[in-house]
Every structure is written in structure tokens, then in C-alpha cells.
Amino acid sequence: MSGNEAIAEGAIQAGCQFYAGYPITPQNELTAYMALHMPEKGKIFVQAESEISAINMVYGASATGVRAMTSSSSPGISLKQEGISYIAGANLPAVIVNIMRGGPGLGNIWPAQSDYFQATRSGGHGDYHCIVLAPASVQESFDIMYRAFNLADQYLTPVMILGDGMLGQMMEPIEIKNPKLKIKNYTKPWALTGAKNREANIVKSFYMIEGDLEKANLRLQKKYKVIQEKEQAYEETNVNDAEIILVAYGSMSRIAKAALKTLRKQGKKVGLIRPITLWPFPRNAFLKFDKNVKYLAIEMSYGQMVEDVMLTVRDKTQVNFLGRSGGGVPKEEEIIRKVNKLL
Amino acid sequence: MEKIYTHPKSLRQVPTHYCPGCGHGIAHRLIAELVDELGIREKVIGVAPVGCAVIAYDYWDFDCSESAHGRALAIATAIKRVRPKNIVFTYQGDGDLAAIGTNETIHAANRGENVTVIFINNAIYGMTGGQMAPTTLLNQKTATTPKGREAHLQGYPLKISEMLALLPGVKYIERTSLHSPQEIIKTKKAIKQAFLNQINGIGFSMVEILSPCPTYWGLNPQKALTWIKDVMVKEFPLGRLK
Numbered sequence: 030m031s032g033n034e035a036i037a038e039g040a041i042q043a044g045c046q047f048y049a050g051y052p053i054t055p056q057n058e059l060t061a062y063m064a065l066h067m068p069e070k071g072k073i074f075v076q077a078e079s080e081i082s083a084i085n086m087v088y089g090a091s092a093t094g095v096r097a098m099t100s101s102s103s104p105g106i107s108l109k110q111e112g113i114s115y116i117a118g119a120n121l122p123a124v125i126v127n128i129m130r131g132g133p134g135l136g137n138i139w140p141a142q143s144d145y146f147q148a149t150r151s152g153g154h155g156d157y158h159c160i161v162l163a164p165a166s167v168q169e170s171f172d173i174m175y176r177a178f179n180l181a182d183q184y185l186t187p188v189m190i191l192g193d194g195m196l197g198q199m200m201e202p203i204e205i206k207n208p209k210l211k212i213k214n215y216t217k218p219w220a221l222t223g224a225k226n227r228e229a230n231i232v233k234s235f236y237m238i239e240g241d242l243e244k245a246n247l248r249l250q251k252k253y254k255v256i257q258e259k260e261q262a263y264e265e266t267n268v269n270d271a272e273i274i275l276v277a278y279g280s281m282s283r284i285a286k287a288a289l290k291t292l293r294k295q296g297k298k299v300g301l302i303r304p305i306t307l308w309p310f311p312r313n314a315f316l317k318f319d320k321n322v323k324y325l326a327i328e329m330s331y332g333q334m335v336e337d338v339m340l341t342v343r344d345k346t347q348v349n350f351l352g353r354s355g356g357g358v359p360k361e362e363e364i365i366r367k368v369n370k371l372l
Numbered sequence: 373m374e375k376i377y378t379h380p381k382s383l384r385q386v387p388t389h390y391c392p393g394c395g396h397g398i399a400h401r402l403i404a405e406l407v408d409e410l411g412i413r414e415k416v417i418g419v420a421p422v423g424c425a426v427i428a429y430d431y432w433d434f435d436c437s438e439s440a441h442g443r444a445l446a447i448a449t450a451i452k453r454v455r456p457k458n459i460v461f462t463y464q465g466d467g468d469l470a471a472i473g474t475n476e477t478i479h480a481a482n483r484g485e486n487v488t489v490i491f492i493n494n495a496i497y498g499m500t501g502g503q504m505a506p507t508t509l510l511n512q513k514t515a516t517t518p519k520g521r522e523a524h525l526q527g528y529p530l531k532i533s534e535m536l537a538l539l540p541g542v543k544y545i546e547r548t549s550l551h552s553p554q555e556i557i558k559t560k561k562a563i564k565q566a567f568l569n570q571i572n573g574i575g576f577s578m579v580e581i582l583s584p585c586p587t588y589w590g591l592n593p594q595k596a597l598t599w600i601k602d603v604m605v606k607e608f609p610l611g612r613l614k
Contacts (some may be wrong), residue, residue, distance in 0.1 A: 047454055049558035073453045077446065078479035085443035085476070089419075090451030092437045097450070115440050221435040221451065223458050231429045233438035 030203055032196040036126055036169045037062035038205060039174030040098050041070065044212045045124070048096040049075045049083040053105045054138045055194035056128035060100065065083035080105040084112030084125070086286040091121040092232040094220030096178050100126035102194070103144050104135060106152070114153030117249070118234025120180035120219075120337040121288050124174070125159070126190040128197040129357045130360040139356040140194035142281060145333035148191050152195035156246055158253050159189040159309040160260065167201035173305075175210045180260065182215040184252055191307060193329065195280040195358070256309055263311035266305040267293060271300030274318070275370055276338050278304045278326040281359070285327050299368060320345045323371055328352040328357055347371075374450040380404035380474030382413050384433045391498075393593025395550045395583030396424060399492060400431050402560045403463070405436060411568055417451055419444045423465040423528075424498040438468035442473025445480035448487045461488040465499045466507040470532040473575045477532065481576050486537055488566045489578035491533070494585040495604065502588030506530035509607050514588070528530050533580045544569050545613040550584065552599040555610070582608055 030038070037059045040048070040135050048067055050060040060076070064269075067074040077083035083099045090097035092145035099110060106127045109195070116123050129136040129144050148161045160180050162233040164170040170192065179187045206292060221230055236242035269275055277285040282303040302314045315324075315338070321344065335350045342348060353359050379385060383404035383578035387446055407413050415433050420428040429436035439447045452460040462469075469477050469491050480487070496514060497503040503516040507529050511520040521529075537545050544566060548559035566577035580597035584596035591599055605609050607614055 047450060049450065073450075075453065077477055079610065081443065082476050082479065082613070085440060085446035086450040088439075088443075089437065089447030090454050092447070092455055093417075093454045095452055095454050115438075119438070129554055200492065220418050223415045223417065224434050229429075229433050230435050231437070232428065232570040235426060235438055238425065 030167060030194060030200065031058050032167045032170045033058035033128065033197050035064045035171040036100070036174060036190060036192070037066070039171035040124065040178070042205065043071070043174045043178045044096045044171045045072065045098050046095035047073045047087070049077045049086035049099050051077050051080050051083050051101065051105060053102045055130055055140070055197050056100050056102045056126065058127070058197070059126065061224065063290050071274045072268045073307055080108035081112065084109040087123050088112055088116050088119070090200070091116065092221050094222065096182070097323050098124040098126070100128070102128045102130045103141070105277055106144060106147070110147070110153035113159065114151070114157060115234055116160070116187045117157035119232050120185040121232065122185050124177045124181055124190065125187055126192065129191065129193040136192060137356055140196070140280060140329060140358065142193055142279060142329040143331070143333065143354050143356045145307065145328070146192070146332060148154060148189050149310070149337070157249060158308050159187045160184070160256060161189045161191050163191045163305060163307050164196065165303060166281045167280055170196065171203050171205060172207065172210060175212065177311070179213045181215065184256055186252065191279065193280050212263040218297045229237065259313040260306055261309050261313050262305035264305060265314065266301040266303070268300035268318070269301065270298050271322065272298040273325060273368055274300040274302055275325050275327055275364070276302050276304070277332070278307060278334065281329055283325055284359065284361055285329055285364060288361045288368070291365060292368055296369065297372060305342050306326060307334070310341065312341045315341045323347045323349065325349045325351060325367060325371065328363060329358055330354045375416065375504070376439055380408050382407040382433050384431055384505055386431065387515065387534040388431060389427070390424065391587045393584055393586040394424070395494065395581070395585070395598055398550050398556060399490065399581055399583060401430060402556070402563055403490065406430060406560065406564050406567060410571070412459045412567070412571070415457065416461070417455070419448045419451070419460070419462040421462070421464040423468050423489060425463055425492065426499065428463055440471070441452050442471070443476055444468065445476045445485070445487070445489070449480050449483070449485050452487050456486070458486070459567065463490045463568070464492070464497070465497065466491070466493045466505040468508040470530050474532070477579065478536070481536045482539050482541045484575045486570055486573060486575050488570050491578055491580045493580050493608065494581045494583045495529070496585050496588045498585050502522065507608070509584060509604065523614065531608070533578065533613050541576055542578070542614060543575035545580070547580040547582070547608060547610050547613060548601055549582040549605065551582070551597040580608070
């Protein structure tokens, strides 16, 4: 199964009831999978007339209380930002998948990680965040959909899956029956279902009365603080005795791990931190190391996640960077060469 | 004695923010009366626009969603697909439905979504201060056409209802007006038809309502009604289009 299909199947099993999408490479297998399998299971698939319409359909479906999702790739995700901002402002749960490609502009269809800033900061207008999850394998792409929908419902917030073209197209065998993966059910008394035996519900992000928006924004910030405290996730490899720690997420972390193995065989003390949540950035992963540890952030971009590493360790230690984008992917040999230079 | 005229249950008893002589209050009330008369208050879900009617949900007393500017029909599409037994309608102005939201409008209509659209055409952007709308008449002065709309620069008043009537997915379109009590009664009948079509599963139904905006037309409320009757109706003829 490809990464794109695994995300689709994971979403279906995690209780996604509504999907709207628009064609864009390299995520088309995901939309096609949903078109085939959602209606079979009595769930709703709509091919929207635009990315903008697709994200607003997700807003509408989510407003009725069902689990809803859209997917796209970089240029399409830019178009969705208005809708994502409204979803965040209206405290609606939603899952948005970005299978990143090269940019800026039309760029190309090769894998890239250059939408990190857009995903982890407020990609649209206003002070808000999406929870951003970065799977690194086809299996994890499937599994993570449970976490994505559960987090969206728990915190009433948009959750973004940040993959890339390599992960989306990669074929790997996966296990799709894992009893540990569970749908957490949350009641949604705010949902639009018709005002029967209750007051009318209103889903909105507009506050006309002076002071009301500030209060609403403070409620959002309080929610983000809880998420930052409770939801950081990461994977560590060989970090305890490491003199240099590689930091990489998604597909890039696979290549970094291969470099790590080679370097370890040569007796080099190299570790790896793989952020699984990009927002909240897993700061906890970095706090236990002393100031002599060096870091090397590796990305398929010209330096985006590296800024979060720098913000986390401040000026206590050396943060280095290796990155390529626009079709180029840092190779294992390039990583090994860079590490040898730094040690 | 039997009460024959009272405050609709589906309309909250609050003052509105609309300007004197504005048509939105009348249109809101007609919808609320029909929601009561059709007994659908517990099933109806309204989608409010961006524009002067942005807080329509503060006046109607039933479930409502806000929508980003122009996106009401994308949101309504999803709500109706997920909850086909609910009665879903959008309430949109000319800028919302026929400029920034043209794509959403045309494609929801073309898919034949079984929803009801209430389209308020006042030939202007009210909320933002009286700029040219897609439906602004030729020679009409607005904040962005200070010398009047000129065809060679700004094109012609967009007849979105006539365009939509061409689509096989569209089942009912009628253009009505709020410029006299008789026309208001016809408007109510048209909205009722549009709701009944949805209830009976017939499909996409829209009522375009010519509505006064005295503030940004620079006319008093009485003259604004006369302007609809004498000028606007010539560009936007009333009656059933489909």
C-alpha cells in the first residue's frame, strides 16, 4: 500500500464520515481511494470544485458533528488557509493532509518539506495553530490517523498531517488491525443538528462586541498551552551517549537514520531526534542534554524546522543545518560528510 | 379573538442593526414566518454570509453556521449531504453569491444540491461602505465607481439567476422584490416554494430578492423602493426563471 492510500484507509477506520478533495499531485491516490471506499461504507465523498470549496465543505460537515477531512499538496494547501483559519476560530475539529511538493509557486511535484513554517505557524490569518503530525512510514501514516481525529475532537481544533511526496508514493506492507488503535468518542452538544429540545446552536468565529474577540482568543491560547504541555511526541535513537544529534522528521528522518547506522558502525557517537508532532514542537526531547551536544537539523527545505531547534536550545549549544529543496533530497553520504566535519 | 399577526417564534425579539429602510429585516422575517408555518424550526439549519447579514444568526432562533465570504454553498452542501433530513438554506448577498462565491454557487447548483438559496440583490456592497457589486447597474454611482459604472471598464450587471437557470441541476429560480406589500407577499410565496422543493426532494432552488439599500443608494427609504420599481426591475425582471 502507498502512503497516500494508508492515510486514506487510516482515516476511514478512524471514523472519518466526510471527505472532500480536489485533484493535485502527489496526493491523488488518497482522493481516488476515498472516492472508491467512502461510499461503499455509507460515508460521504465529494469532489469539490476547488481547494477552497473542499475545506469549506469540511467546515460544514464538521459543524454537524461528524469526523471530516480533506487532503491536498502544497499549492492547494495555500488555498485552504482561509478555511483552516475559520475552522480554528470556530473551534471545529478537522483533519487536513498536506503531501508536500516543491515550491514556491507551482514549483514541481517532487517531495519537499518547505511548508513547515506555513503548517506550524498560523498558515492563515489570526493567532491560531494546527496540531501538526509528521509520520515517517506507511505504517505510521495509517496509525497516526486515529491520533489525528482523536486530537481534533478532544481539542476542537484543526489537525494537519504533514507528509511529503516521497512518503505519499512510497509502497510498504502494513498491518491494519491494531487493537491498540481506538476511536475516542466525544459528545458534541454544539453541533448543528436542528434545534430540537434545546437552544439554537451557532457555529461562528465572528465577535462584533468590543472585548469578545479578545476573550475568545484567550480561550484559544489557553487551549494551545494545554496542547503544548500534553501532546508533544517524538522518537529518539541512540541519543544517550551522543555527541551530535541529528534532527529530522518524516521521510527525511529515514535517510538520517540510515546515515546514523553507518556512522555508529564507524564508532561515531551520533543520535537522532525525530519530531512526530511538529506543532507542538517536542521541546522536551532537547532539554535533557548538556551544552556540549551539537545538533544537526536536516530538512528537505532551506531551513525551517531548524529555527524551532534553535528556539528550543537557545544559544546553549551549536545548531547546524543541512538542507535541499526543489527536487533535491539530502543524501546519506552528504549527511555523513557533514557529521564528520562537525565532530 | 383569533390572532392573525404575531411575532414569529423563529425570530428573536431583539432590535436589529440594519439601517432604516433596509430590506434585510423584511427578508429575515419572511424566512422566520415560513420556518414556523412549515413546522421546520427543529430541522432547519441556516448558513449566514459575510456582508450586512453576517449576524443573521443573532436574529433567527434556530441552528445556524457562519460562512467565510462566498463559501456558504460549500458549507451548505456538506451539511445537507451529512444530514439529508435537515432543511438547509443559505442567505447571501450579491457580492457573496455572485462575485467572491461565484464558483461555489455555480458548482453547488450544477451538482443539484437539494438546498434552498435566498439571494439578496441590492446592487451594492453595504457592509464595507457601498462599493460596486457584480449586480450594480450601469451608471450607478458607488464608492468604487464614483462616476457611475461604465460597461467598458467594469462590465455589465451580472445576471447570475439567468445563468443558473441554464443548469439541469437547478430546479427552481424566481426573482422577486421587496418594493411593495404585494411584492413582499409574492416573495414569501417564492421562498415557501423553495423550501417545499427541498422538503419534497426536488432539488436546488433559489429566490433572488431585489432589496433596498437606501444608505448606499443615497436615497430615502421611500425613494429607494421607487428606484427598485422604476429602474432596477428593468435590469432584473421579476418572475419565475425556471
